[in-house]
Structure formats: structure tokens, C-alpha cells
Amino acid sequence: MSGFASxxxxxxxxISFDELGPGLFAYTAEGDPNSGIIIGPDGVVVVDAxxxxxxxxxxxxxxATVTPRHVGQVVLTHYHAVRVLGASGYFSPGGNPVVLxxxxxxxxxxxxxxxxxxxxxGRFPRLFRGKESIPGLTWxxxxxxxxxxxxxxxxxxxIIHVGRSxxxxxxxxxxxxxxxxxxxxxxxxxxxxxxxxxxxxxxAATLDAVAALGAEKxxxxxxxxxxxxxxxxxxxxxTRSFTTDLFSRVRDGVAKGWDLKAVYDDTMGFMRPVxxxxxxxxHCMPFNVTRAFDEAQGLSHPRIWTAERDVAxxxxxxxxxxxxxxxx
Numbered sequence: 001m002s003g004f005a006s007x008x009x010x011x012x013x014x015i016s017f018d019e020l021g022p023g024l025f026a027y028t029a030e031g032d033p034n035s036g037i038i039i040g041p042d043g044v045v046v047v048d049a050x051x052x053x054x055x056x057x058x059x060x061x062x063x064a065t066v067t068p069r070h071v072g073q074v075v076l077t078h079y080h081a082v083r084v085l086g087a088s089g090y091f092s093p094g095g096n097p098v099v100l101x102x103x104x105x106x107x108x109x110x111x112x113x114x115x116x117x118x119x120x121x122g123r124f125p126r127l128f129r130g131k132e133s134i135p136g137l138t139w140x141x142x143x144x145x146x147x148x149x150x151x152x153x154x155x156x157x158x159i160i161h162v163g164r165s166x167x168x169x170x171x172x173x174x175x176x177x178x179x180x181x182x183x184x185x186x187x188x189x190x191x192x193x194x195x196x197x198x199x200x201x202x203x204a205a206t207l208d209a210v211a212a213l214g215a216e217k218x219x220x221x222x223x224x225x226x227x228x229x230x231x232x233x234x235x236x237x238x239t240r241s242f243t244t245d246l247f248s249r250v251r252d253g254v255a256k257g258w259d260l261k262a263v264y265d266d267t268m269g270f271m272r273p274v275x276x277x278x279x280x281x282x283h284c285m286p287f288n289v290t291r292a293f294d295e296a297q298g299l300s301h302p303r304i305w306t307a308e309r310d311v312a313x314x315x316x317x318x319x320x321x322x323x324x325x326x327x328x
Contacts, residue, residue: 003314017062018225020217021178023155025066026225027059031191031279032127033082035059036173036182036219040152043072047173047182047219049087049138051120054130056089073150075159076101076140077184077221078167079108080197081120082127084138100148101140102161105169112304113137122307124283162186163206164199165243166221170206174213181215181232189223189235191279193242196287197302200247200295207240222279242275250292264289264317286317 013030020026023039036047037059044063050056063071071090076083076099091097114137121128128134150157158174166185173182185194186206211233218232219225226232249270253263267289275281290313291302303309 003318015058016224018227020180020219020225020227024175024178024180025062026219027062028219028224031222034219034221034223037063038152038155038157038173038175039067039069040155042152043069045073045075045150045152045157046071046090047075048077048083048184049074049085049090051082051128052086052130053089053133053135056086060090073098073100075171075173076105076138077171077182078169079105079113079116080167081117082124085117085134087138088135089133098142099138099140100142100144100159102169102171103143103145104161105167105171106140106143108167108169109137109139115304115306118307119305119310123310162209163202165203165206166193166195167197168199172210174215179214179216181210181213181218183210183218183220185221186210187218187220187235187239189220189226189231189238191220191222192275192281192284193239194280194284194287195243195246196291196305198243198288198291200243200292203243204240207236211236245274246271246288247292247296250289251296254293254296260290260293261317261320263293286314289317
């Protein structure tokens with residue numbers, strides 16, 4: 001029994017489907033993973049697919065209330081299972097799905113997709129409703145290095161590998177005319193950033209690049225749709241402060257020669273008064289501190305989370321048991 005904090009997160013969330021502008025919508029769920037919808041003249045683009053094909057059906061049902069057009073492309077902002085495994089639910093049998101992702105995201109699926117799938121399903125079962133509908137890993141059909149553009153009639157949608165932050169492959173979708181940004185997990189709002197696969201030293205510069213776009217409406221990875229420039233700025237700066245504060249505190253502990261458990265206890269005490277009310281704080285922090293501890297010690301490439309490593313880490317940090325080979 002892992003005892004993850006998420007095991008107690010059983011309440012269903014209220015779904016919101018907010019219009020950001022003509023043909024632009026945000027599918028949000030009180031801190032659960034968000035999806036974005038862009039309606040073009042010939043079809044629909046979905047940004048982030050949800051965790052299972054069964055869960056994707058609810059997104060499809062919302063899309064059907066605003067357009068009869070079919071989904072033609074799915075954009076993956078990064079590789080995490082909770083974002084990508086629902087992709088097959090958007091395409092009819094015999095269709096030709098187009099799944100877009102950064103080349104770095106595909107590389108991560110090759111390296112750790114299966115382990116991540118098993119890990120995430122074990123950590124947070126409520127987020128994988130209908131997991132039996134998952135046909136396997138989601139693979140992009142098209143990749144790009146830095147950016148690509150979708151032309152949806154006269155509508156321009158820029159798909160940008162914006163920099164390393166939440167993962168090494170983080171991608172945003174930017175509509176420059178409408179000034180609407182689908183930010184993936186580079187930005188959160190009122191929700192704890194998950195940093196288990198993060199690049200802390202790069203995250204602030206990535207947020208600089210996000211801020212420079214000048215979004216007036218923004219869909220974060222988690223949290224409600226943001227409909228004003230002020231809210232967009234607050235989300236970016238809140239994500240910056242969380243990740244900067246966490247990494248700075250962990251680095252201080254590492255510099256003092258503390259072990260991971262001591263650093264975790266100290267960092268939790270430091271972060272909880274400011275950020276403890278954010279969604280999934282208790283769930284994310286053991287993973288966050290463990291990754292920050294590794295990076296502060298010079299491990300630039302995040303170690304792969306497996307279901308076994310998850311449990312060993314959680315028991316060590318939350319219950320003080322030895323991690324043994326899991327920390328090797």
C-alpha cells in the first residue's frame with residue numbers, strides 16, 4: 001500500500017468549458033489536468049488529450065455542443081501519461097490521426113514512456129478513469145525541433161517548444177492574433193507545479209519566454225482559465241515563485257550536507273505556509289523535493305520514476321523508512 005496523498009483525493013471535480021474567443025475554448029476541472037480546443041474551418045485541434053480515451057469522450061461531448069467538426073489534430077504539450085494517453089479517443093475508426101509533439105517529448109516517450117504510464121496510474125487512480133480503454137502508449141505522428149505553425153484557415157496557431165521547465169520537451173500553443181496561450185504545465189494557477197521531471201535551473205528563463213509572448217488569455221496546465229492580462233501575469237509569477245523558492249531552499253539544504261529526508265522536512269516547513277493551500281500540494285512535494293535534491297547535486301537529467309521507486313520514495317519521506325536501492 002503506497003499511501004500516496006492522492007489516494008484520498010476521490011471527489012469528482014466540476015468541469016468548466018469556457019470560451020476564450022471565437023472558436024477557442026478551455027476545458028478545466030478544478031485543478032485536474034486541462035485541455036484546450038481550437039476550432040478551425042476544417043476541423044478541431046485539441047491541446048492535451050486527457051489521461052484515457054474514456055475521459056476524452058467528455059471533452060468530445062463539450063466540443064460537440066459548439067461545432068459539428070471533427071478533431072483533426074492533437075497537440076501534446078509534454079509526455080506525461082495524464083496528458084497524453086487519451087489521444088486515441090479523439091479519432092474515429094479508420095481516421096488518420098495527427099498527433100504533434102516536440103522531438104524532445106518523443107525522445108522522452110522512447111526513454112521512459114512505459115515506466116511513466118505505470119507510475120502515474122499507480123499514483124493517482126482517480127485521474128485515470130476508464131484506464132482499460134487505453135490502447136498503449138501515445139506516439140506522435142509528427143515532431144518538430146523548435147516551432148511549427150498550424151494554419152487553420154486564416155487563424156495562426158504557433159506550436160513552440162518553449163524551453164525546459166516542467167519537462168525537457170515543454171510545448172505551448174500560441175495564437176498571436178487572438179493573444180491566447182495554451183501553456184501546458186509550464187504555468188499553473190492555484191495548483192502546485194509537479195516537478196518530478198523538472199529542470200529547475202531552466203524554468204525561470206522558460207517563463208520569461210512565456211511572458212514575452214504577451215498573452216491576454218491563458219489556459220494553464222492546472223487551474224481555471226485566465227481571462228485577463230493581470231491573471232495571466234499572476235499565474236506566470238506564481239509558478240516562478242514556487243519553483244524558485246523550492247529549488248533555492250533545497251539547494252541550501254544540500255549545501256549544508258543534509259540528507260534527502262532532512263531537506264524534505266525543512267522544505268515542507270518552508271513552503272507550506274505560502275503554498276500549502278494549492279491543489280495537490282501534499283501529493284507533489286515529495287516528488288518535487290526529490291528531483292530538486294538530485295538537480296542540486298548535479299544530476300541534470302531527471303531519473304526515471306517507476307512504480308517501485310514511487311513507493312520507496314514516499315515511504316522514506318513520509319514515513320522515514322530506508323529507501324535502499326531505490327535511491328541508488
